[in-house]
Ligand SMILES: Cc1ncc(C[n+]2csc(CCOP(=O)(O)OP(=O)(O)O)c2C)c(N)n1
């Protein structure tokens with residue numbers, strides 16, 4: 001299986017976009033290589049803007065470029081391009097409905113050794129509360145390419161949550177990608193697992209284990225967290241009667257919370273959210289950290305079984 | 314302490330940095346090596362502090378605003394006796410107090426958690442203001458990277474230090490002229506640099522930051538400046554001491570491999 005990161009997908013898509021649309025411009029804040037924006041720089045130096053270590057200024061500049069008809073993609077680490085500049089995103093970008101796209105790399109604890117300061121685990125919560133923002137979490141490299149290209153085709157601010165780690169490919173090259181339309185990876189009737197990002201891979205593994213034990217699992221890759229696919233979630237709640245969510249993010253305010261909001265208002269069924277439980281990240285190898293924080297297939301299997309016991313329908 | 318002795322400690326600390334990063338397999342050698350003289354001089358000669366009593370109220374404070382260079386600070390703290398030197402080899406490993414960026418709740422002697430660039434000088438201002446309110450005469454030192462001073466917050470803090478006449482505060486800029494993506498001059502023009510600080514009301518001292526005599530002289534001079542904050546703009550060589558790392562941008566944030574560790578240690582005078 002080939003291993004590539006979602007940030008690689010972002011960089012590759014920027015190149016394709018640059019070739020087909022002269023309005024696409026790219027910005028970074030002293031993280032050109034880490035965000036894979038330097039590939040674009042090489043081919044389109046005049047449409048690339050190095051902003052120095054000055055993320056707030058980068059956001060404002062991107063907003064200005066967008067208000068003047070450009071399609072700016074700005075890349076930095078997740079922590080520095082969300083929380084660090086949240087008010088700039090709120091006012092200069094969201095309130096202007098500026099057509100700015102964020103390439104937010106190094107999200108989650110799979111960042112590894114750099115530790116807590118560099119691991120964005122609150123970004124989904126921060127970004128999904130901003131009116132007008134689209135929030136996308138690609139599950140693998142292939143999906144990251146499609147998501148980045150799709151982001152350029154819609155008008156309005158888009159947040160792309162990307163990772164550093166190289167991951168197995170879980171989606172298909174020829175699968176359609178539609179913003180706001182959840183991807184059903186597997187049908188099932190006893191329980192639904194809804195995952196995003198790196199947790200799609202873990203969840204798919206968990207689903208196979210559960211299937212072997214005779215439990216029929218529906219697996220959904222919820223790559224778009226906003227606008228959320230209410231239809232797919234309500235259908236899953238009605239047809240399987242239990243929902244487990246898995247994300248590499250704080251459970252508070254994250255993807256699982258977004259799913260719970262839909263379930264609670266439309267079709268309440270027992271739920272379990274797997275994610276980071278109100279802690280900071282830390283240094284360690286990505287795999288070690290995934291175990292430390294319970295972001296593993298084994299933990300999903302365990303929690304799925306507990307959840308099934310709470311099922312009423 | 315004699316300059317010869319400080320030089321010996323710098324060498325020891327540089328060896329620590331190389332061993333730590335080699336063992337960790339990741340981290341930031343360039344800016345850790347460039348600032349060795351600046352930090353060693355503080356902890357072994359200039360600052361009042363007690364390794365066995367890290368919370369001593371009257372201690373001078375040091376804030377590492379460029380948190381990615383914590384291998385240097387960890388090595389210096391260990392060599393001062395804040396924690397056992399053997400701990401250094403746990404850098405960046407799961408469960409180690411020596412996080413990839415410094416965490417003040419984990420390591421004795423770390424005054425503030427940093428790693429998100431641009432925040433340290435504001436914290437240092439707060440500590441300096443508190444010192445004045447509490448009638449303490451401790452001094453506050455804050456080390457910044459030159460690339461780091463791209464951040465707008467740095468210049469907000471620079472105004473605050475001047476506005477409150479914080480002469481108990483001394484900023485040090487590691488002017489190694491490199492950041493991640495390249496030369497500071499290509500990434501974001503900082504010049505005219507000393508003039509900027511002067512225009513913001515600071516007393517500016519420019520030195521060769523890898524020359525201990527100049528470094529010690531600058532700290533001494535800074536203490537004597539009253540009524541305004543002082544910045545030491547220290548010209549240094551990124552990766553200083555290791556021939557293949559010096560002035561090479563790719564050594565900003567990658568660890569040396571086994572052979573490179575051996576080569577580097579040999580250059581630093583270690584018999585292998
Ligand atoms: C707010 C923020 N943005 C980006 C980064 C990523 N980063 C780490 S080090 C660095 C370059 C720093 O260059 P400089 O301050 O010159 O450090 P030095 O040369 O002393 O290593 C960057 C951009 C960060 N740590 N914090």
Ligand SMILES: [Mg+2]
Nearest residue numbers: 459460491492
């Ligand atoms: Mg520098």
